Amino acid sequence: MNFKAIAIAAAAAAAATSAQAADLPADIAPVDYVRINDAYGAGFFVLPGTETAIKIGGRVRVEARFTDLLDDEDYSREDNNHNFRSRANLRIDTRTQSELGLIRTYMDFQYTSNSDSRGSDGVKLDKGYVQIGGFTFGLATSAFDLWTGELASNLFDRHLADDTVWQASYTHALGNGLTIAASIEDNADREQGVDIGVADLNKAGNTLPSFVAKVLLNQGWGYAGLSGAVTKVDTSVGRDSSEVGYAIAGAVGFNLDMIAPGDVINFQAAYADGAMAYVGAESDVADAVLDADGDIETNKAWSVAGGYMHNWTSELSSGVEASYLDVEAGAGDADFNQVVVAGTLEYRPVSGLLFSAGAGWKQDDVDGASKEDAGVLNFRVQRSF
Template identity: 70%
Template sequence: MNFKAIAIAAAAAAVATSGQAADLPSDIAPVDYVRINDAYGAGFFVLPGTETAIKIGGRVRIDLKINNLTDDEDFGGVDDDGDARNNQNFRARANIRVDTRTQSELGLIRTFADFQFTSDTDGRGNEGVELNAGYVQVGGFTFGRASSTFDLWLGDLSTNTFDRHISDDTVWQASYTYAVANGLTLAASVEDNSDRQHDIIDGTAAGNTVPTFVAKALLNQGWGWAGVSGAVTKLDAVDADSSEIGFGIAGGFGFNLDVIAPGDALNFQVAYADGALAYVGADETADAVLSGGDLEANTAWSVATGYKHNWTSELASGLEASYLDVEAGEETADFNDFNEVVVASSLEYRPVSGLLFSAGAAWKQKDVDGGDKNDAATLNFRVERSF
């Protein structure tokens, strides 16, 4: 091949290459890869095309609860249809949680939704989805369904046994939390009392006519925590001559006992309520007695404590106990003074992150003034996977 032929071939190749290049787009959009954002903790990533960090997680729980372990207790009873409940109950529960965070000129904007699915042998045919929690936070403000501002220590046992006498409720609210300094926060809230309201003995409850007002001061330090909270609500009934004011107050503290083992904690809490017994963790009771048109508020106080010990990084156990004392505003055939004690324990094993195997046992005794003293005991076995 001579030099002239080589030159002609090179020129032809150059023309073909320039023609193909002219057919390609001049600007290629960059690929918007998903970015990790760990500023809010593990699991958050940035939604493409936005500055919003999102985390999708949840858990699945499987429970077996064995009841009626004592001779004189009536824990099983009957359901709303008059059918006998089982002495054992199997439950499957799944939670899907969506958490978003966005920085703005108003501060951090957060949304959180927790969708809960439950199916158990005591409620077959009633399976469904509920919004366990759902709220919007803008700066220090919270709007929606979230843990009550009143609540302090919620207990540490990872089992499903008898409830200790501790206030632990998720309520509709509008609240504001202000961080003062050095771990001290102040909070105030306006809350719907529907989930906390109990019966009126010999009267028809009128429901909520005004919201509940709640305030709390909480101190968190390296040694532990301390806090006080209070709530004021309205007590009413259709047949009552006038309404009454109900209230609840609580105080507590906890110590981090890392000197014994990492993660160990000892907690203590006391509460008092007048006409608002949910604030002392009293269930299956009444807020007041209607007598001759007058509302006589029932009063109660409770004390609760618990210790959680970590034997190893995978194995832990806990013991909690509480005592409740209820005094009727006026004793009737349907309502008398009573006290109740609950003791609960758990053994928890976490072989890998997010996986829990636990076993729990609990005992309670209710002593009614002038009536019976009944005992109850239960066992619970749980497998839980969180993600």
């Protein structure tokens, strides 16, 4: 091929390329890539076209629970001596900076299915709230609650206040790890009714919210906290329409990294007058009793609890927790006390994956009656993401 032929071919190629380029749009819209935002922790990214950071996570847990292990337990034929349960949580957390400060929303959707003939939770909103600066509005952990336990197993409940409630609260940081909080909370879930001498406890309805306050100190060595609540005790029968109930609690926890990284030990004590849920009493323990004159006489109770979590290795840990509840019942009802001891062995071979085995023992001691013991075993597999 001579030089003239090469020149003609090059000119033709240039003309074709120019024609194709002319067919392309003059402006190409920039790609709006997803940006990582770790200012609020791992897992947050920025929603395209906004300044809102979002994190999507959750967990799935599957467990087997075995009861009716001791002679004192009396399960009827329609009850299951063992129960299998699957529970899934979907959690969505958003953060946006604004002129009002940080605006946060949090949603925790919980889906439960279990084989227990006594029912299944089904689908519920476990938590759902909006935070604006130091204010919280919605369904969130009660401001009263301090230590709620460490064990990763479904065993007998220790006598700890651990409830999610509707609330309007404010938390203020004073500096150096010290915060104070005040909260107005719906008492519907924590109202345990009045014993009027019939099968079911009497509840007059949710007529007034609870008022809660807390002071909490977080330091490198651990934490210390004090909380209190004032409630209203109602009944729809009797001469008195209501009484005032209250509760106080104190807790302290210590980081024991000198024994093993991540080791913690916790202690908590609580006292309640007409507010049994705040000391971790079971839901069938009434807040008060209606006496023969039709007056409301509040029940009184105190509880103590403690627990230690030890890490044998970075993957293997074990924990033990125990609690004691003492109830002084009014209007002739029997006083009683209850002891709970629980322990677990927990294995985390990779991040977010948990295998746990737990055992629990509970003893009820009612004045004038024999002591009754109950036992439970639990095995759990859980994946968090």
